[in-house]
Amino acid sequence: MQDRYGHRISYLRVSITDRCNERCTYCMPHELQEWLPREEVLTFEETLRLIRIAAELGVSKIRITGGEPLTRRGVLELIRELPRIPGLHDIGLSTNGTLLVREVETRVTMAQALQTAGVRSVNVSLDTLDRQVYSQITGRDLHPQVLEGIDAAITAGFHQIKLNAVLMRGRNEDQLIPLIEFAAARNLILRFIEMMPVTTRKVLDEENFISTIEAKRRIESHFGSLMLEPAFRTNGPATYYQIPGREQRIGFIGAMTNLHFCESCNKLRLTCDGKLRPCLGSYLEFDIMKPLRAGASDQELKDFFLDVVDRKPEQHDFRDNYKPGRKMIAIGG
Numbered sequence: 001m002q003d004r005y006g007h008r009i010s011y012l013r014v015s016i017t018d019r020c021n022e023r024c025t026y027c028m029p030h031e032l033q034e035w036l037p038r039e040e041v042l043t044f045e046e047t048l049r050l051i052r053i054a055a056e057l058g059v060s061k062i063r064i065t066g067g068e069p070l071t072r073r074g075v076l077e078l079i080r081e082l083p084r085i086p087g088l089h090d091i092g093l094s095t096n097g098t099l100l101v102r103e104v105e106t107r108v109t110m111a112q113a114l115q116t117a118g119v120r121s122v123n124v125s126l127d128t129l130d131r132q133v134y135s136q137i138t139g140r141d142l143h144p145q146v147l148e149g150i151d152a153a154i155t156a157g158f159h160q161i162k163l164n165a166v167l168m169r170g171r172n173e174d175q176l177i178p179l180i181e182f183a184a185a186r187n188l189i190l191r192f193i194e195m196m197p198v199t200t201r202k203v204l205d206e207e208n209f210i211s212t213i214e215a216k217r218r219i220e221s222h223f224g225s226l227m228l229e230p231a232f233r234t235n236g237p238a239t240y241y242q243i244p245g246r247e248q249r250i251g252f253i254g255a256m257t258n259l260h261f262c263e264s265c266n267k268l269r270l271t272c273d274g275k276l277r278p279c280l281g282s283y284l285e286f287d288i289m290k291p292l293r294a295g296a297s298d299q300e301l302k303d304f305f306l307d308v309v310d311r312k313p314e315q316h317d318f319r320d321n322y323k324p325g326r327k328m329i330a331i332g333g
């Protein structure tokens, strides 16, 4: 699938729930904590059908996300089906990490079960190494579980584990070097993400926003000039750099300040309530659940996908006073 601006769509991010066991300030507004009723959420059967159709249209990479995807009952059953879909080569999962260490059977952690089920790469959110600050950001005192979850993921032997840290002034600007050292000690890829205005609550303003440019400058004042690695890509929008004198790579996701951010976009999003979104930072979303539940044929659903791709904007609206209609937790980050 290719849109009118030359974006080739090969990556579908699939949110399987709007629910979460954390309450991150930048993702989930405190005043709005209602979950979708179950009947408004795609069943696994419906989700798998849409993923299969996307794969037939050229999607080769899937990332399961949420909300917190590991809070959805039966998540492993869904994931076990994914490797059977022809054309899917890369199955990833984004998680807050809190449930990775949980035992799903005797002496089998969730992380291990996910790896066995076919998950190749895992992204774990970790904004800080400070337990107290972690609790302030996420509204939950689950930092020790996340650290154990990261260890469980390492033990499980995923092909790739990435750590994602959202940059916030007053919260984690002092954590850049500690997080880099934490990732280095475990041989993990760390990415710093600019906060995006994707919650209905005002959490993003000039006072708490840290650009990736500033973060890079701070890191360079510690390590020296970072070396750009244009050839290294992980299918996402990050720009990667090598730390001088080390094998270590770190990434920056500068949705707000990088004017070329959207040029290589290869993504579509499917929300848990069956909306196809051609862009995270745009109001556009198209209800594919309706035709799906009305008995549409595979061909009709394929045409729906192609139509959505055709409407993919050239770039996101974040810089133009974007006011989200949905909170991030209900889009699927």
Ligand SMILES: C[S@@+](CC[C@H](N)C(=O)[O-])C[C@H]1O[C@@H](n2cnc3c(N)ncnc32)[C@H](O)[C@@H]1O
Pocket: 020, 026, 027, 065, 066, 067, 068, 069, 094, 095, 096, 123, 124, 125, 164, 166, 193, 194, 195, 196, 197, 198, 199, 328, 329, 332, 333
């Ligand atoms: C919405 S979460 C869903 C998966 C999982 N619950 C987690 O926390 O990783 C996916 C990613 O989006 C990021 N995120 C959420 N709100 C954001 C915002 N306003 N700006 C930038 N990143 C955000 C989170 O930090 C996380 O890395």
Ligand code: SF4
Pocket: 020, 021, 022, 023, 024, 027, 028, 066, 067, 068, 095, 096, 125, 138, 329
């Ligand atoms: S960022 Fe992830 S962990 Fe935090 S509230 Fe959103 S979905 Fe939950």
